[in-house]
Amino acid sequence: MTPRTSPLHDRHVAAGAKLADFSGWSMPIEYAGGGVLAEHAAVRDGVGLFDVSHLGTGTVRGPGAAAFVDACLTNDLSRIRPGQAQYTLCCVPDGEPQAGGVIDDLIVYLHGPDEVLLVPNAANAAEVLGRLADAAPPGITVEDRHAEVAVLAVQGPRSLQVLELLGVPGEIDYMSFVTGTGGGAAEVTVCRTGYTGEHGYELLVGADKAGEMWDALLDAGVDLGIRPCGLGARDTLRTEMGYPLHGHELSRAISPVQARTGWAVGWQKPAFWGREALLAEKATGPGRTLWGLRATGRGIPRPGMTVLDAAGSPVGETTSGTFSPTLKTGIALALLDSAAAVEAGAELAVDVRGRPQAVEVVRPPFVPSHVR
Missing domain, CATH: 2.40.30.110 (Aminomethyltransferase beta-barrel domains)
Incomplete structure (x- = not known):
């Protein structure tokens, strides 16, 4: 099967990126002119720009959409308010083989009681959204927006400076998001999060505006030493943080209890997929x-x-x-x-x-x- 390509594929090729198949997507592993070590250092010391458009995106809308998602995924959405994001897990439901195992880990953007946006991993996006669609009650719709939305990550101690030069909003709390403009995009959702352990942001823009935004970020950050970074540096950065990667530290065979991600489980909630299996494992110890x-x-x-x-x-x-x-x-x-x-x-x-x-x-x- 031919790998899918991001809206920025031509930029990666032009920059001399080494491309590889990642969860069915042709994505940059590293770029010419430095490689993983230089890209890693750019993020730790300055600023790096990642294309992570292989990550899925989906919306759940309708009366009580947030409560519905909360009853399916592990974390407790009542802990956050609209305009905040939350790390959570989609676990195998009780009654299925490997109940309590992790189908995927993802970020939930809470827009309000009737709308949430989900950002799952590339390999699992279709299953996560499919399971939610199958479980959704009448009036709630689940829409896969993977092909419509590009995701860019600006990471490093100088990341805020880059956004400010573009007029993109960046003065926000950790795990909060806002919608604004800048970089050639009529609308950009900016969330202060990331996968590197550094101050950083993930920007969601329309796929048709991804190229303009990519170019604008690189231009704005040229005097700050910005570098395009591939998934090789993303992996070394996240490993130094001990952040889990699905398929490695999390899987259907590896539960949140085993992976030390129990902090992302709302143990007091009355319902979420895999609840009984996880409560039993927590009680006995992994x-x-x-x-x-x-x-x-x-x-x-x-x-x-x-x-x-x-x-x-x-x-x-x-x-x-x-x-x-x-x-x-x-x-x-x-x-x-x-x-x-x-x-x-x-x-x-x-x-x-x-x-x-x-x-x-x-x-x-x-x-x-x-x-x-």
């Missing part, structure tokens, strides 16, 4: 728990590697692993057996191509977060 691992030697852990205790016995498996450009060493996220009674500071090893490589157990983030 069989495995997500931890961070920091290499103390030269080895770089990668996903799917076995974690060993001091005796050489398996105690878990890495879910993500990379070289940390900030720390100049290997880091990983790993699901470790609860029976091993691992604590922060413990010394373990990762089997890197047949050779045990020493690691220290840490509780992420690996580097300080600046998002609040």
Whole structure:
């Protein structure tokens, strides 16, 4: 199957991007003239621009739309007010195989009691929106807007300066959003969030205006050292933060309890998909728990590697692993057996191509977060 392309595909090709198939989309992994390390540094120290239009977008509208979504997804929408966004999870409903497992993690934009906008992951957008459409009562509509909306992420300590130069609103609280204009777009929704651990924003614009907005952001940020950044840097940045990636730290086989995302579950709510299964797991305790691992030697852990205790016995498996450009060493996220009674500071090893490589157990983030 031919991968889908973002509205900015021609810009990526012109910039010499290395493209790869990501969840059925041809997306930039890195750009010519620097690569992942330079792009990572730009976000940590200045500002980077990402095309994340592979992320899905969908609207749920109608009388009581917010209450309907709240009864399906895990987090508690009553915790936020219109104009705020919330991280949440779509879990496998009770009664289905792997109940309580994670179908997807996503962001909910609360416009009001009768309208919410959802931003799920590329690979799972159709299923999340399809499940909501199937469950929706009369009067509530679920619309897939994936092809209509482009998503750009401006991330880094200078991100606000870039938006201000364009006249795009940026003086907003963390996890809040506003709708304004700028950068050639008649309408742009700006949310102060991101996936890097730095001060940043995600901009939702009409797909037909994505190119103008991309060009305007790069032009505005030229004196601030802005760089276009690919999904390679996005992965190293989020791993340093310990942020989960669906298919790695979250999946149908990995629950929020195991992945330490129980903070995104409204445990007191009367209803959400997978509630009974998750309450039961929380009560008994998970069989495995997500931890961070920091290499103390030269080895770089990668996903799917076995974690060993001091005796050489398996105690878990890495879910993500990379070289940390900030720390100049290997880091990983790993699901470790609860029976091993691992604590922060413990010394373990990762089997890197047949050779045990020493690691220290840490509780992420690996580097300080600046998002609040």
